[in-house]
Amino acid sequence: xxxxxxxxxxxxxxxxxxxxxxxxxxxxxxxxxxxxxxxxxxxxxxxxxxxxxxxxxxxxxxxxxxxxxxxxxxxxxxxxxxxxxxxxxxxxxxxxxxxxxxxxxxxxxxxxxxxxxxxxxxxxxxxxxxxxxxxxxxxxxxxxxxxxxxxxxxxxxxxxxxxxxxxxxxxxxxxxxxxxxxxxxxxxxxxxxxxxxxxxxxxxxxxxxxxxxxxxxxxxxxxxxxxxxxxxxxxxxxxxxxxxxxxxxxxxxxxxxxxxxxxxxxxxxxxxxxxxxxxxxxxxxxxxxxxxxxxxxxxxxxxxxxxxxxxxxxxxxxxxxxxxxxxxxxxxxxxxxxxxxxxxxxxxxxxxxxxxxxxxxxxxxxxxxxxxxxxxxxxxxxxxxxxxxxxxxxxxxxxxxxxxxxxxxxxxxxxxxxxxxxxxxxxxxxxxxxxxxxxxxxxxxxxxxxxxxxxxxx
Amino acid sequence: xxxxxxxxxxxxxxxxxxxxxxxxxxxxxxxxxxxxxxxxxxxxxxxxxxxxxxxxxxxxxxxxxxxxxxxxxxxxxxxxxxxxxxxxxxxxxxxxxxxxxxxxxx
Numbered sequence: 221x222x223x224x225x226x227x228x229x230x231x232x233x234x235x236x237x238x239x240x241x242x243x244x245x246x247x248x249x250x251x252x253x254x255x256x257x258x259x260x261x262x263x264x265x266x267x268x269x270x271x272x273x274x275x276x277x278x279x280x281x282x283x284x285x286x287x288x289x290x291x292x293x294x295x296x297x298x299x300x301x302x303x304x305x306x307x308x309x310x311x312x313x314x315x316x317x318x319x320x321x322x323x324x325x326x327x328x329x330x331x332x333x334x335x336x337x338x339x340x341x342x343x344x345x346x347x348x349x350x351x352x353x354x355x356x357x358x359x360x361x362x363x364x365x366x367x368x369x370x371x372x373x374x375x376x377x378x379x380x381x382x383x384x385x386x387x388x389x390x391x392x393x394x395x396x397x398x399x400x401x402x403x404x405x406x407x408x409x410x411x412x413x414x415x416x417x418x419x420x421x422x423x424x425x426x427x428x429x430x431x432x433x434x435x436x437x438x439x440x441x442x443x444x445x446x447x448x449x450x451x452x453x454x455x456x457x458x459x460x461x462x463x464x465x466x467x468x469x470x471x472x473x474x475x476x477x478x479x480x481x482x483x484x485x486x487x488x489x490x491x492x493x494x495x496x497x498x499x500x501x502x503x504x505x506x507x508x509x510x511x512x513x514x515x516x517x518x519x520x521x522x523x524x525x526x527x528x529x530x531x532x533x534x535x536x537x538x539x540x541x542x543x544x545x546x547x548x549x550x551x552x553x554x555x556x557x558x559x560x561x562x563x564x565x566x567x568x569x570x571x572x573x574x575x576x577x578x579x580x581x582x583x584x585x586x587x588x589x590x591x592x593x594x595x596x597x598x599x600x601x602x603x604x605x606x607x608x609x610x611x612x613x614x615x616x617x618x619x620x621x622x623x624x625x626x627x628x629x630x631x632x633x634x635x636x637x638x639x640x641x642x643x644x645x646x647x648x649x650x651x652x653x654x655x656x657x658x659x660x661x662x663x664x665x666x667x668x669x670x671x672x673x674x675x676x677x678x
Numbered sequence: 679x680x681x682x683x684x685x686x687x688x689x690x691x692x693x694x695x696x697x698x699x700x701x702x703x704x705x706x707x708x709x710x711x712x713x714x715x716x717x718x719x720x721x722x723x724x725x726x727x728x729x730x731x732x733x734x735x736x737x738x739x740x741x742x743x744x745x746x747x748x749x750x751x752x753x754x755x756x757x758x759x760x761x762x763x764x765x766x767x768x769x770x771x772x773x774x775x776x777x778x779x780x781x782x783x784x
Contacts, residue, residue, distance in 0.1 A: 341751040345759075374755035382759055411758070416768035419761075434763055435739045465765040470725035472734045476765035526765075530734050538738065564738065646741040677740065 339376045346370040346384070347439030347677045356667035364389050365673065368406065368438050383408035407456055421461040424503070428463070428478040428524040429453045429542045430562040430576040439677035442600055442619050442641050444651055448633055448665060449594025449625040452580050453558055454499040454544075457482030457520065468527070476526045476540075484520025484546025485556050492554035494587040495629055502548075520546025522558070538564045554583040570605025574598060582628070594625035600641070617641045619653075631661030639671075647677040724769055728777030731770045739764065745781030753778045 261269075346369035354360035367387040374380050384406040389399050409423035426433045432447065433455045459482030465474045486502030502515055522544025530536035543559040557580060564574035575597030582590050598621035604614040621637040639653030651673040657665055726734065736742045748756060753775060761771040 337751045337754065341755050343748070343752045343755045345756060370759075372755040372759050374758055380755065380758045380762065382762075411762045413758070413762075413768075421762065440740050463762070463765055465767040465770075467724075467767040467769060470723050472724075472726050472731060472770065474765070474767050474770070478765065528738075533730065533733065534737065536734065536738065566738070569737075643741065646743065 341374045343372045343374075344369050345372065345678060347675060349438070349444070349676075350674045351444055352672040353444075354670040356669070360670075365444070366438065378413040380411040380413075381409070382411065417464045417466055419463055421463060422459070424456055424458050425461055425480065425482070426456050427454055427480065427482070427522070427544070428461075429522065429544060429558060430524075430560040430578065431538075431540065431564065431574075432562075432576060436574075439647075439649075439675050442617070442649075442651065443598070443621055443637060443639065443653055444671040444673040445655075447576070447594075447596035447598075447621070447623040448635060449576070449578055449596055449623060451625060452592040452594060452627070453560065453578055454485055456500075457484065458503045459483060459519070468529075472528075472530045474528050476528065477523065478542075479523035480521065480544075482520045482522075482546075483514040484516070484518065484544075485548040486515045487549045487554075490515065490550040492549035492551065492583065492585040494582075494584040494590055497548055497556060497582055515550045516547040516552040518547040518552050520544055520556075522546075524560075526562075534566055534569050536566050538562075548582075549585075554585065555581070556583075557581040568605065570602040572600045590628035592626065592628040594623065596621060596623035598622075615643045617643070627661075627663065629661075629663070631659065631663040633660075633665045634658050635665065649673075649675045651675060724773055726770075726773075728773040728775075728780075732774045732777050735764065735766055735770065735774065736760075745778045746783045748778075748782060749784065750779040750782040753782055 346367075348367045349365040351363040351365040352360065353363055365388065368384060370382060370384045372380065372382050386402075386404040386406050388402050388404070390402055391399050405424060407424050407426045409421045409425050412420045414420055428434055430453070432450055433453075437446065457480070459480055461478060461480035463476075463478035465476045467474050483502045485500075486498045487496045488498045488501070489496050522542065524540050524542030526538055526540030528536065528538045540562045541560070542562070543557070545555065545557045548554055548556045558578065559580075560576055560578040562574070562576040564572075566572050575595065577595040579591060579593040582592060584590060598619065600617050600619040602617045606613075608614065617640065619637075619639050619641055622635070623637075624632070624634045626632045634657070636656045637653050639651060642650040644650060651671075653671050655669045655671065657668055659665055724731070733742060745753070757771055757775045757778065760766060761768070766774070
């Protein structure tokens with residue numbers, strides 16, 4: 221084919237190519253911003269931006285970890301104070317950037333403090349007593365009377381484990397030096413609340429014979445020692461119990477009951493002879509390791525029924541009847557029976573009177589049925605009731621007690637006590653008492669005594 | 679069967695039978711629907727407030743303890759202990775607990 225040789229045609233073709241090239245170039249550059257010097261970053265700026273990104277990423281990871289910990293129920297570690305600092309370094313180890321977070325409240329990981337209470341909890345309550353005693357014809361001395369913590373473990377709405385201990389110290393003289401510390405397990409029970417009216421209790425229980433063991437001992441006692449006739453009753457026993465309170469009307473009155481089955485008392489030498497009754501024994505393993513923790517094989521049963529009747533605020537009367545029955549000698553032939561009547565009266569915030577009468581019937585091999593028995597009554601008057609407006613007198617309560625016991629083995633003891641309680645706080649008391657004691661028989665109680673005691677309930 | 683054994687077996691049998699009966703707990707946790715229903719079924723009417731019941735019951739045996747002396751959780755355990763020890767009726771114990779927890783320490 222022959223090439224066009226015309227000059228006009230050649231120029232047209234040439235300019236056409238130039239025009240198309242210009243057109244193509246202009247289309248190719250369409251939509252692009254005009255370039256400038258600020259569109260470019262230096263290496264240093266790039267590294268700085270990269271370091272900031274890494275620091276923020278690290279902070280985000282820490283926050284995610286904290287949130288996960290909170291979701292799992294653990295408390296995340298939070299800096300105690302001061303700003304938190306995240307540093308980033310270049311691969312060469314040169315610090316490139318530091319991001320600092322101010323310790324503002326909004327930046328701290330919050331710990332949720334509201335919401336339902338934990339279902340399980342542990343508490344320690346109890347009491348401690350420190351004494352100074354002076355007994356007639358003896359030296360006066362300081363005594364650490366008792367430290368009695370109570371452990372309470374609540375395992376939900378129905379279950380409570382409670383254990384009470386008594387720590388005391390005992391002088392080893394005569395015959396040895398120093399002193400011994402004794403630890404006594406006063407009680408240890410598992411309580412299960414069955415319903416509003418019935419609670420099951422199992423373990424080593426304070427027995428509801430009267431009210432002293434359960435509700436008047438230790439810090440709750442306005443006197444430094446226990447009433448004498450409590451010695452004819454067991455204070456505790458191992459077994460099971462059902463108990464509860466039934467409201468009477470809408471003004472706070474109630475009918476209360478307790479019924480228990482325990483091993484019952486034992487015999488010190490195994491016989492049913494007079495004087496061998498062991499009210500605190502018959503529990504645990506025997507000294508030779510035998511699993512005969514109930515030496516007579518029988519059970520002891522008992523209980524208490526009482527009415528609490530308030531007729532206006534701080535005016536109330538509680539009357540209870542209780543008792544128990546059990547074999548006690550190893551052969552299971554002899555019977556221990558006990559009956560107790562107790563009462564407590566409050567006449568306003570200043571007057572309190574309470575007491576117990578107890579009678580027991582103990583069958584013996586060699587003396588027939590004997591009757592260890594006794595009673596006690598005590599009263600208190602808070603001087604605040606006089607409305608004198610004197611701060612120190614208003615914290616004082618005058619107290620008095622009369623108690624007597626006949627052990628039916630020939631000893632009869634009578635005691636009168638007068639004293640005062642000074643309430644430093646509602647739980648810290650100073651007690652001072654003088655006890656007038658008269659004895660008849662071979663097993664006398666201590667002579668007249670002067671006792672001071674500091675009691676603290678916690 | 680000897681008399682003591684009879685009483686022992688009878689008491690334990692009564693305990694087992696009672697345990698098997700519908701139950702109501704001391705406190706009403708919102709999370710437990712069944713518990714709330716059974717509590718409502720046996721809820722006693724009380725004319726006195728929690729504060730009045732607190733004075734009435736606690737003062738029988740000891741000086742009253744201020745609500746702020748223990749935390750709300752501690753009061754739960756202590757009130758359960760006192761309910762069992764003093765045979766305080768459940769409805770009264772609940773009202774006292776509410777009062778104590780309302781003023782509990784932190």
